[in-house]
Amino acid sequence: MSATNDSHLPSTFNRLAWSNLAAQSAEQIALAASPIVAVLLLGVGEGETGMLQTALTLPFVLMAIPAGLLADRISRRALMASAEALRAAALLAILLLIGLHQLTLPLLALAGFIAVCGTVVYSVAAPALVPSLVSPQQLPAANTRIELARTIAFASGPALGGLLVGWLGAAPAFAFAAALSVIAVVLLSGLYEPQRTATPRRHPLHEIREGVAFVMQHPLLRPVFVTQFIFNTGSFLLLAVFVPYAVRHLALSASGVGITLAMYGVGMVVGALLATRVMRRLTFGTVIGLGPVTGFVASAIMALTTLIPAAPLAGLGFFLLGVGPILWVISTTTLRQSVTPPSLLGRVSAINILSYGARPLGSALGAIVGGLYGAETCLYLAVAIFAAQALVILMSPAVALARQPDMVGECA
Secondary structure, rough: OOOOOOOOOOHHHHHHHOOOOOOOOHHHHHHHHHHHHHHHHHOOOOOOOOHHHHHHHHHHHHOOHHHHHHHHHHOHHHHHHHHHHHHHHHHHHHHHHHHHOOOHHHHHHHHHHHHHHHHHHHHHHHHHHHHHHHHHHHHHHHHHHHHHHHHOOOHHHHHHHHHHHHOOOOHHHHHHHHHHHHHHHHHHHHHOOOOOOOOOOOHHHHHHHHHHHHHHOOHHHHHHHHHHHHHHHHHHHHHHHHHHHHHHHHOOHHHHHHHHHHHHHHHHHHHHHHHHHHHOOHHHHHHHHHHHHHHHHHHHHHHHHHOOOOOOHHHHHHHHHHHHHHHHHHHHHHHHHHHOOHHHHHHHHHHHHHHHHHHHHHHHHHHHHHHHOHHHHHHHHHHHHHHHHHHHHHHOOHHHOOOOOOOOOOOO
């Protein structure tokens, strides 16, 4: 496999990478601060915070496809800058409402919904923009940089958001998140985006169908999407039942649960740091298979805690659940960028985001099965689900790829 040249990524891409770090950090801080503010400042209960969380996740289902359509029609840099500016405006609106003592739960949910819409647009457009900024050989290294930033934000953002609210209050937390969004906009505004070949405009529904058909008929992308959908179902099934299971069966304290869950973030960081080296030493298809297989091993370790109730085993399971998916995201993002025509990248990226729709499915499955049969049954069910997603990808031609596919051009 050819070496990945990650030491000379162009300065234009570096602006995108720093913008991504600022944007992802702003998102995670705001997402962490919102429910804390809802409880401490507005005095809401569990049911109302559930409504807030719903408002903060709906944009991933509602906005992904429109965002992908826009990313294939207009400047991706301009679209990302506009989306990040929208998020900054929504966060500043929350800040203003706090200052005026006018913040209510519906207004917090509305502003949060708008802010997450900006997140979705940014997340869809960024992978579509990267291939125009780096060479094909640099794609794995570039995607590693993007994912490392997301991982750092994911691991540190919630803690930072909680600390800001706890130490300084709600307003400074949202002010800091808004400032990061503004920094992301400034960095994007100075980014050079190469001119794309103009494509004829057609009816939006036709263009959406074109993107869906491309993914579902592609021998490499279809199993990747199916695997990711099943993986998200299994992982959120685990997360839905772990806290009560850990307290009841593993006898963990609140801090013990927090430390165990933190191993997920540690695994993500380690995976992102090792990704470039792993992709240099293993075949491309092997790296694609590592994520689902590691997920299956992690679920089996979690199920083993029903027989050996040891917190370190659960921590190892979450660590592996973090390491594998990062390698998966980097390798499959590179695969999508390589085999997708440039004019379709936005829509294909959006369809990938739609696989997140399995997350509420996994959570609901955990609530139903856990309520009827207990958390232990959920852990065994998770093993079956993770086995299914590993089988899907291992039986696909994706794992047989010796190297990163050559970049494709526009379809005739």
